[in-house]
Amino acid sequence: MTCDECEECRKNGYRYCIKCGRSFDEEEQEPDPSTLEPPMDSLMKRLVIPAMAAIVVAILINLGVLIFNLTPTIDWVQSQSLSLYVYLFDFCPIITLKGVWVQFAMSVFAIILAFCSGYILYKSRGALIFGSGYIERAKDTPLYSLSMILGAVMILEIAMTLLFNAAGLSTPVPPGLKDLTPEKALFLFSEAAVYEEIAFRVVLFGVPMVIVGLITKQKGFLKNLGGGFGVSKIAILFLIISSVIFAYAHVSGWGLWKMFPVILGGLAMGYLYMKFGLYASIMFHMINDYMGVWAVTIPTLGSIVEILILFTGLLCIPILFKRLWLGLKGMKDLPLTGNGDQEESNDSSLD
Numbered sequence: 001m002t003c004d005e006c007e008e009c010r011k012n013g014y015r016y017c018i019k020c021g022r023s024f025d026e027e028e029q030e031p032d033p034s035t036l037e038p039p040m041d042s043l044m045k046r047l048v049i050p051a052m053a054a055i056v057v058a059i060l061i062n063l064g065v066l067i068f069n070l071t072p073t074i075d076w077v078q079s080q081s082l083s084l085y086v087y088l089f090d091f092c093p094i095i096t097l098k099g100v101w102v103q104f105a106m107s108v109f110a111i112i113l114a115f116c117s118g119y120i121l122y123k124s125r126g127a128l129i130f131g132s133g134y135i136e137r138a139k140d141t142p143l144y145s146l147s148m149i150l151g152a153v154m155i156l157e158i159a160m161t162l163l164f165n166a167a168g169l170s171t172p173v174p175p176g177l178k179d180l181t182p183e184k185a186l187f188l189f190s191e192a193a194v195y196e197e198i199a200f201r202v203v204l205f206g207v208p209m210v211i212v213g214l215i216t217k218q219k220g221f222l223k224n225l226g227g228g229f230g231v232s233k234i235a236i237l238f239l240i241i242s243s244v245i246f247a248y249a250h251v252s253g254w255g256l257w258k259m260f261p262v263i264l265g266g267l268a269m270g271y272l273y274m275k276f277g278l279y280a281s282i283m284f285h286m287i288n289d290y291m292g293v294w295a296v297t298i299p300t301l302g303s304i305v306e307i308l309i310l311f312t313g314l315l316c317i318p319i320l321f322k323r324l325w326l327g328l329k330g331m332k333d334l335p336l337t338g339n340g341d342q343e344e345s346n347d348s349s350l351d
Contacts, residue, residue, distance in 0.1 A: 045135050045139060045319065046135065047315040047316060047318070047319060048138075048139075048144055048147055048148045048315075048316055048319065049138075050312045050315065051147040051148060051150075051151055051309075051312035051313065051315065051316050052127060052138070052143055052144060052147040053312075054147070054151070054305065054308045054309045054312045055143065055146060055147045055150065055287065055309070056121070056128075056143070057305055057308070058287045058290075058305055058309060059117050059120070059121065059283070059287070061294070061298070061301070061302070061305060062113070062117065062286060062287060062290045062293075063114060063117050065186070065290065065293055065294065065297055065298065066110055066113060066114065066186070066190070067114075068297075069182050069183065069186050069293075069297060070106075070110055070186070072182070072183055073106060073182070073183040073186045073187055074103050074106055074107060075183075076181075076183035076184070076187070077102045077103055077106050077183070077187050078099055078100065078102065078103055080098075080102055080187070081096055081097065081098045081102065082096070082097040082098075082101075082102045082105055082191065083095075083096045083097075084096075084097065084195070085199065086199060086203055087199050087200065087203075087204075087245065087249050089245065089248065091249075091252075105191075106187060106190065106191075108194075109190040109191055109193075109194045109195070110190065112194050112282070113190060113193060113194065113282070113286055115279075116279040116282045116283050116286070117283065117286075119279050120142050120143060120146070120279055120280060120283050121143070123141065123142050123143075123276070123279075124138075124141035124142055124143030124144070126138060126140075126141055127141045127143045127144055128143075142272070142275075142276040142277075142279075142280045142283075145271075145272060145275065145276070145280070146272060146280060146283060146284055147312075147316070148316045148319060148320055148323075149268045149271070149272070149284070149316075149320060150268070150284055150287060150288065150309065150313065151309045151310055151311075151312050151313015151314070151316060152313045152314070152316045152317045152320045153264050153265055153268045153313070154288065154309065154310060154313055155310060155313045155314055155317060156261075156264055156317075157261035157262075157264055157265065158310075160260055160261045160264075161257075161261055164257050164260075169257055170255070170257075171255070171257050171258075172254070172255065173254075174253045174254060176188075176253075177292070180292065180295075180296050181296065182293070182296050182297045185292050185293045185295075185296050185297075186293050188292075189286075189289040189290055189292050189293055190286075192285065192289050193282055193285040193286040193289055193290070194282060196246075196285065197269070197273075197278060197281050197282050197285055198278075200242055200245065200246040200249070200266070201227065201242065201269060201270060201273045201278065201281050202225055202226075202227075202278065204238070204241070204242035204245055204246075205227075205238050205239065205242040205270060205273060205274070206224055206225040206226070206227060206273075206278075207225065208238045209224040209229050209234075209235060209238060210222060210224045210225055212224075212234055212337055213229075213337075216337050218337075226277050226278050227273040227274060227276065227277040227278045227280075227281065228273075228274075228275070228276055228277035229274065229338060230274070230275070230338045231274060231275065231334060231338070232334055232335050232336060232337050232338035233331070233334050233335070233336050233337075234336060234337050234338075235274050235337075235338060236331070236334070239267065239270040239271065239274055240267075242266070242270055243263055243266030243267045243270050244263060244266075246262065246263070246266040246270075247259040247260070247262040247263035247266050250262045265284075265288065268284060269281040269284050269285060272284055287309075291306050294306070
């Protein structure tokens with residue numbers, strides 16, 4: 001029971017009521033329900049922690065493979081050619097590089113991949129140090145989102161491919177990806193991780209967002225080329241369009257079946273580009289594709305790490321679907337462009 005002086009005494013910082021003598025120290029303060037996280041949500045967030053460990057290992061292995069095999073690869077590519085292109089429902093060549101220019105391009109790819117590897121770890125440094133408030137620090141980092149998405153998407157892509165096989169559909173691998181040597185694998189997958197992200201994320205997603213920024217008089221609209229412009233209705237529209245085109249680009253080499261699993265990866269990389277920047281989508285692409293390099297350079301270790309990524313990805317599927325569901329429910333509350341006054345109201349679960 002409380003008297004008419006209890007609340008006033010409590011507000012004044014007394015340890016007991018000066019009228020009725022009630023001790024406030026003996027009371028159990030009820031926590032505010034709005035500040036409590038449901039136990040299941042807290043558990044689901046913690047399921048991403050082993051996935052982050054697997055991804056950090058993958059990043060370090062990628063750097064080792066890149067450094068160890070770079071010199072022989074640069075020697076090998078001197079006899080190769082490389083076509084730079086833009087993709088508008090067909091590959092439109094811009095220029096074909098040969099000889100020393102291909103070596104230069106491979107060196108640039110290697111520098112970009114090494115920089116992105118270090119930069120994502122730097123931007124995620126809060127997720128690399130355990131301690132008080134770890135989950136809250138980690139969940140807003142690019143490493144957390146990359147780890148939550150990558151393995152889960154790989155699992156879903158594999159499941160989709162197995163369903164196609166079970167239905168009697170052929171899922172062949174292009175001849176150019178068979179009998180890979182370490183040099184050829186490193187060259188092909190380095191070029192894919194960097195240049196495909198430029199061709200499909202920057203050109204088909206970033207450029208439209210630059211135009212949107214120009215139209216809406218956004219300050220620093222050219223920065224949209226690098227991604228990280230946030231979630232908005234118009235950004236999600238271009239995310240879907242660019243991901244469909246990215247998936248369709250694989251049809252000519254793989255067949256129509258490949259479009260369906262690849263669109264999942266396109267959406268994942270587009271989301272990372274939209275939320276964090278080009279470096280995050282490049283890292284998704286690099287880890288995913290470099291498993292082909294692992295297969296011909298470090299097959300045993302590569303297989304172990306790949307299994308680890310898939311296993312932790314399986315753990316992450318529930319939180320991925322939950323965030324997707326909450327994001328879809330919250331789409332009506334998203335700002336149109338993310339620019340202007342409505343930008344501050346964007347607290348969608350897609351973030």
